[in-house]
Amino acid sequence: xxxxxxxxxxxxxxxxxxxxxxxxxxxxxxxxxxxxxxxxxxxxxxxxxxxxxxxxxxxxxxxxxxxxxxxxxxxxxxxxxxxxxxxxxxxxxxxxxxxxxxxxxxxxxxxxxxxxxxxxxxxxxxxxxxxxxxxxxxxxxxxxxxxxxxxxxxxxxxxxxxxxxxxxxxxxxxxxxxxxxxxxxxxxxxxxxxxxxxxxxxxxxxxxxxxxxxxxxxxxxxxxxxxxxxxxxxxxxxxxxxxxxxxxxxxxxxxxxxx
Amino acid sequence: xxxxxxxxxxxxxxxxxxxxxxxxxxxxxxxxxxxxxxxxxxxxxxxxxxxxxxxxxxxxxxxxxxxxxxxxxxxxxxxxxxxxxxxxxxxxxxxxxxxxxxxxxxxxxxxxxxxxxxxxxxxxxxxxxxxxxxxxxxxxxxxxxxxxxxxxxxxxxxxxxxxxxxxxxxxxxxxxxxxxxxxxxxxxxxxxxxxxxxxxxxxxxxxxxxxxxxxxxxxxxxxxxxxxxxxxxxxxxxxxxxxxxxxxxxxxxxxxxxx
Numbered sequence: 001x002x003x004x005x006x007x008x009x010x011x012x013x014x015x016x017x018x019x020x021x022x023x024x025x026x027x028x029x030x031x032x033x034x035x036x037x038x039x040x041x042x043x044x045x046x047x048x049x050x051x052x053x054x055x056x057x058x059x060x061x062x063x064x065x066x067x068x069x070x071x072x073x074x075x076x077x078x079x080x081x082x083x084x085x086x087x088x089x090x091x092x093x094x095x096x097x098x099x100x101x102x103x104x105x106x107x108x109x110x111x112x113x114x115x116x117x118x119x120x121x122x123x124x125x126x127x128x129x130x131x132x133x134x135x136x137x138x139x140x141x142x143x144x145x146x147x148x149x150x151x152x153x154x155x156x157x158x159x160x161x162x163x164x165x166x167x168x169x170x171x172x173x174x175x176x177x178x179x180x181x182x183x184x185x186x187x188x189x190x191x192x193x194x195x196x197x198x199x200x201x202x203x204x205x206x207x208x209x210x211x212x213x214x215x216x217x218x219x220x221x222x223x224x225x226x227x228x229x230x231x232x233x234x235x236x237x238x239x240x241x242x243x244x245x246x247x248x249x250x251x252x253x254x255x256x257x258x259x
Numbered sequence: 260x261x262x263x264x265x266x267x268x269x270x271x272x273x274x275x276x277x278x279x280x281x282x283x284x285x286x287x288x289x290x291x292x293x294x295x296x297x298x299x300x301x302x303x304x305x306x307x308x309x310x311x312x313x314x315x316x317x318x319x320x321x322x323x324x325x326x327x328x329x330x331x332x333x334x335x336x337x338x339x340x341x342x343x344x345x346x347x348x349x350x351x352x353x354x355x356x357x358x359x360x361x362x363x364x365x366x367x368x369x370x371x372x373x374x375x376x377x378x379x380x381x382x383x384x385x386x387x388x389x390x391x392x393x394x395x396x397x398x399x400x401x402x403x404x405x406x407x408x409x410x411x412x413x414x415x416x417x418x419x420x421x422x423x424x425x426x427x428x429x430x431x432x433x434x435x436x437x438x439x440x441x442x443x444x445x446x447x448x449x450x451x452x453x454x455x456x457x458x459x460x461x462x463x464x465x466x467x468x469x470x471x472x473x474x475x476x477x478x479x480x481x482x483x484x485x486x487x488x489x490x491x492x493x494x495x496x497x498x499x500x501x502x503x504x505x506x507x508x509x510x511x512x513x514x515x516x517x518x
Contacts, residue, residue: 047333050310070338074306077356078337079329082406082414086360090412096361097336101345103355103399134397140362147341153349155341 003032004136004175008164010039011183013243014080020087023182023243028091030246033136033175035167036088036095037144039160040080044072060219064119064157072157076145084143095141100124100148101155103131106163108148108156122148122156124163127170165226165235172234179230179238180251181223186242187252188224190215202240203255204228227254262291263395263434267423269298270442272502273339279346282441282502287350289505292395292434295347295354296403296423299339303331319478323378323416331416335404343402354400359383359407360414362390365422367407367415381407381415383422386429424485424494431493438489438497439510440482445501446511447483449474461499462514463487486513 007027013019027036041062045055048071056063064072081097088095100106100122108122135142144167146160161181168179187198190210199206207224210216216224227238231254241251266286272278286295300321304314307330315322323331340356347354359365359381367381394401403426405419420440427438446457449469458465466483469475475483486497490513500510 073341074333074337076337077341078333078335082332082336082358082360085358086408086414087412089360089363089408089410094363097356097358099341099344099356101341101348101356104348104353138393149345149348151348153346155345 001174001176004035004171004177005030005032005180006035006037006164006168006171006177007180007182007246008037008039008160009182009243010041010160012042013182013184014038014040014084015042019184019243020084024084024087024091026243026246028088028093033139035132035136035142035144036084037146037160037164037167038076038080038084039146040072040076043080044075047071047075058116058118060222061118061121061159062157063117064121066120069120069155069157073147073155077147081143081145088141088143093141094139095143096135097143097145099145099155100158100163104128104151105131105144106148106158106166107151108158109150110154110156120154120156122150122158124148124158124166127166129170129174132167132171133174159222161223161226165230168230168235169233172236177235177237179227179235180246181227181238181240182243182246183240184242186245186250187240188216188220199252201253201255203257205258224254228256231256260433260435263294263430263436264289264291264439265294265296265423265427265430265436266439266441266505267296267298267419268441268502269300269419271301272441272443273297273299273343274301278443278502279343283343283346283350285502285505287347287352292398294391294395294401294403294426295343296405296419296426297335297339297343298405298419299335302339303334306330306334317375317377319481320377320380320418321416322376323380325379328379328414328416332406332414336406340402340404347400347402352400353398354402355394356402356404358404358414359417359422363387363408363410364390364403365407365417365425366410367417368409369413369415379413379415381409381417383407383417383425386425388429388433391426391430392433418481420482420485424489427489427494428492431495436494438486438494439505440486440497440499441502441505442499443501445504446499446509447475447479458511460512460514462516464517483513487515490515
């Protein structure tokens with residue numbers, strides 16, 4: 001099967017022009033079919049602050065009331081997405097910005113209220129691979145913003161790591177998929193103080209052990225849960241890494257081998 | 260040739276949920292191939308105000324400094340565009356939101372500084388009809404936000420009326436194009452106080468006469484200039500109308516007949 005590279009980028013990388021330029025340089029050099037999935041949470045928090053809208057996070061997830069949904073739609077689907085698309089076009093990479101609503105690419109449902117009311121947050125119901133494959137076959141690079149819809153006109157804020165994993169899983173029926181989670185660190189660190197303490201290969205058992213020990217925490221937990229879920233469901237390779245290391249395929253490689 | 264309907268919608272219509280729903284109901288019922296082009300200027304002005312960014316207009320054109328460009332990118336390409344796309348998907352209309360940067364659909368250049376420095380405002384250099392036709396042939400409905408790019412990574416604020424006219428002109432090589440400019444009035448009014456004083460057919464000579472007399476003024480002037488330019492360059496029909504009147508094709512019809 002043909003190879004497809006899916007790069008998810010978030011954190012500080014998309015926030016600052018310099019690091020975004022570096023990511024786009026690296027991304028534009030990847031050969032073959034590609035999809036870029038981006039976040040933009042900190043920029044959304046900054047805009048919300050300026051507008052006097054309070055940001056509430058529960059376990060790394062944003063409580064999304066109506067005003068917050070407007071903010072994330074503007075920041076993710078507008079500001080971040082279109083600057084990435086223009087940046088890729090400048091690098092000769094014919095890209096198209098998408099949310100889940102565009103071409104009905106990702107259907108979701110509003111997360112049911114249990115202990116916490118997350119508001120307009122979407123849980124993914126399905127990925128429409130036929131439209132994505134049509135674009136990929138035209139050598140177009142989809143750039144996904146982390147917004148989906150419920151097919152009834154409601155936009156929904158949706159976790160970008162999960163979008164990347166779900167796209168990777170569904171498209172692994174048609175391609176050999178490599179999934180890269182890119183952020184400002186060089187990989188999963190054994191010691192948060194030491195940038196060079198990257199774990200080169202991480203099994204699920206060791207992940208759970210390190211999570212218990214508090215070595216792996218916060219936003220890294222859902223990212224790794226998504227990554228292992230992708231590995232278990234047909235994705236060939238999942239790497240947690242830095243934009244600089246994409247071409248060398250270095251960073252933390254997830255492994256399904258048992259310890 | 261097959262028919263293509265291009266609807267440009269702006270003003271209060273896209274701002275309020277009720278009038279937008281009405282427009283989307285009407286638009287979803289149009290048969291055959293369709294493109295929707297939208298504005299959103301007043302929403303941009305409101306957001307700029309909240310952020311303490313001063314809005315400066317010269318002859319209906321927005322002076323676009325860096326902060327203003329961020330605002331219009333967020334409002335046009337994010338908030339307005341994605342809500343329209345989700346609203347059309349809810350009505351069974353498979354749509355995709357685009358700026359000129361997506362698929363490199365519209366190339367532009369930053370307007371040269373003469374008497375006035377408009378900032379990051381784009382003058383259109385070319386329309387990439389092949390990508391648009393690919394989408395139209397897949398029965399996909401492009402929804403265009405009034406943002407273009409310069410192919411070097413710079414997004415540019417671009418007049419939506421001009422985008423609609425330029426798309427109509429370029430696509431008239433492949434389709435019989437009907438162009439509708441929709442806003443809150445029923446057409447071009449002879450008497451601003453009388454909603455029913457719609458001019459049913461308007462020739463260029465009469466337009467210029469009414470402009471001299473001050474009957475036609477402000478934002479209506481560039482809209483009509485764009486409309487007559489489209490008529491002169493292959494577009495079959497240009498109508499200035501209200502969303503309610505699209506299906507009846509009523510409103511002010513532009514005419515190239517000499518008086």
